[in-house]
Amino acid sequence: MLSSRFFARKTDASAVSRDGRRLAATVxxxxxxxxxxxxxxxxxxDAGDEAALAAARAAAEARAAQEDAxxxxxxxxxxxxxxxxxxxxxxxxxxxxxxxLYHRHARVFGLVRAAQRFVAAQxxxxxxxxxxxxxxxxxxxxxxxxxxxxxxxxxLTRYPESPQCAGV
Numbered sequence: 763m764l765s766s767r768f769f770a771r772k773t774d775a776s777a778v779s780r781d782g783r784r785l786a787a788t789v790x791x792x793x794x795x796x797x798x799x800x801x802x803x804x805x806x807x808d809a810g811d812e813a814a815l816a817a818a819r820a821a822a823e824a825r826a827a828q829e830d831a832x833x834x835x836x837x838x839x840x841x842x843x844x845x846x847x848x849x850x851x852x853x854x855x856x857x858x859x860x861x862x863l864y865h866r867h868a869r870v871f872g873l874v875r876a877a878q879r880f881v882a883a884q885x886x887x888x889x890x891x892x893x894x895x896x897x898x899x900x901x902x903x904x905x906x907x908x909x910x911x912x913x914x915x916x917x918l919t920r921y922p923e924s925p926q927c928a929g930v
Contacts, residue, residue: 785829792822832867836860848883858889865896873900881913891921898930 839860846853857880864873877897884890894917901910914930921927 785826785833788826788829792826832863832869836863836869836872839863848879854880854884854887857884858887858893861893861896865899870900870903873897874904874906891917891924891926894920895926895930 839856843853843856843860846856848854848857857876860876861873861880864870864876873896877893877900880887880893881890881897884893887893894913898910898913898917901913917924917930918927
């Protein structure tokens with residue numbers, strides 16, 4: 763049993779580091795694009811193109827900074843989560859924050875991983891139904907139809923009076 767928890771934590775850490783590698787690749791690509799800007803032939807420079815290029819650079823830098831902040835927050839929360847068992851209230855609070863973070867920033871693999879852990883371990887939590895719906899969103903976007911069907915049936919069984927049942 764100890765080894766399965768070890769591998770689960772190892773998988774969580776590798777997913778975070780994989781996100782970090784993606785971010786590094788994205789930042790490298792942006793740096794390359796910024797280092798070699800497209801230029802017009804001499805005498806044909808357009809001020810509108812320069813303004814558009816400057817705006818694109820600023821937007822790319824803002825996105826990279828935001829992604830970096832999201833990765834740092836996810837890494838911090840994943841590290842905190844490793845200190846607790848999934849069934850403790852502290853772990854439930856951290857899993858809730860992680861699920862919200864991943865859902866807000868469309869990180870579906872992290873969303874599914876965190877939400878599955880929350881749904882399995884925190885069945886009495888008042889946010890359980892909300893997290894199940896977010897898990898369904900993640901499973902649907904990943905086209906995991908079999909798992910989606912299982913979680914949807916569980917949701918309909920546990921929360922038959924919920925107004926979201928019609929949408930499930």
